[in-house]
Amino acid sequence: MTIIEAGATEREQSEFTREWERWHRAHETRRADPHGFLAVTGITWLTTIPARIDGVPGAWSTSEAGPVVELAEGEQLRDGDDLLTGRHAFGPIAERSSVVVHAGGIAVEVARRGGQDLVRPRDPGHPYLARFSGTPAYEPTADWVVPGRYVAYDVPREVTVGSAAEGLQHVYESPGEVEFERDGATHRLVAFNGAGPGQLHVLFTDATSGVTTYAANRSLDIDAPAADGSVLLDFTRAVNLPCAYTDHATCPLPPAGNRLSIAVEAGEKAPLERELG
Known part of the structure; x- marks a missing residue:
């Protein structure tokens, strides 16, 4: 993945966009698997x-x-x-x-x-x-590749969250939180363990949720933190979970503290075939 941050040159932004488009096409192909969630x-x-x-x-x-x-x-x-x-x-x-x-x-x-x-x-x-005709998304821009910092808990914590399925709860282990600066404020997200060693996974909503993006949640994978705890949050790769597409999903909802007050105008929007909410 090409990593560039806000203030990228036009050439860097073009390469960033091309790589994002390749990634999103592959992601949509997996999503539309004949035996997938759709x-x-x-x-x-x-x-x-x-x-x-x-x-x-x-x-x-x-x-x-x-x-x-x-x-x-x-x-x-x-x-x-x-x-x-x-x-x-x-x-x-x-x-x-x-x-x-x-x-x-x-x-x-x-x-x-x-x-x-x-x-x-x-x-x-x-x-x-x-x-299914594909998932709309915001135009990818390096302005939404945001530096952050991972803050580990002394001891991992069990976090209970709700579910898209009424009455169901999920319990995940959280090793710590990720914090980042945006619009002059510090924002924090409770992180869960990701798919690979050291990787992190966050669920969140923001001011676009229920407006242009799916109301219940979006998901973001984060590469393993560097030795000093630094991370990059590439919000252009914030994606929908299956519950955005089907009523037959049991997706977890974000932890209570992961409801951002800012508008994350990056990543996937609500599917065209589903109403917002």
Whole structure:
């Protein structure tokens, strides 16, 4: 990734824009995967009572031993090269983990979120995926690549946040906070652990939320801090979570302190196919 900050030359800004466009095209391609979130047709929270799910073989339930599907005669699911028939127990699924099996061309996600097991079918023929025309975004500018500082907690903290799914809560480990200066004020964001070693991840809203950007949240990945704690917040790469596109998502909401008073006019806007809010 080309790193430039505010005050970049025209040539530097042009290269920054080209690289951002390449990144965003790749991000949108992954988002529109035939079995991605845009293909989710519904969400079913499993109980101890076996229940059928539209478009999916079997009767599904859960227990302390994890999700179970009971397939009637003539019904089957595929797990890689294996065919599942009869009664199949998936075993306990870890929080924020999932298993995917297939019924013909439909991917069936079996997952655990907020301490509950769920099933989400993903159909490549879902009308929402077919009409998806891409995610609008602010024009990328180096002015929104903002230097900041990582401030680690003495001991990592567990942070409980709400969810796009009503009544659900998520618990994440936070190693510290990221602070940055903008419009003459210091702003702080509670950070969670990122995907790679030392990387950070923040969820936030700002003054554009519900106006030009999705109301509930946006997400920003931050590279591992330097030895002195310095970081760069590239807000041009602030992205929507799945809940911006589907009602069948369980996305976490930002921690209470991550509601910025400034307008972050950078990164992805609300999807065209969804109303703001």
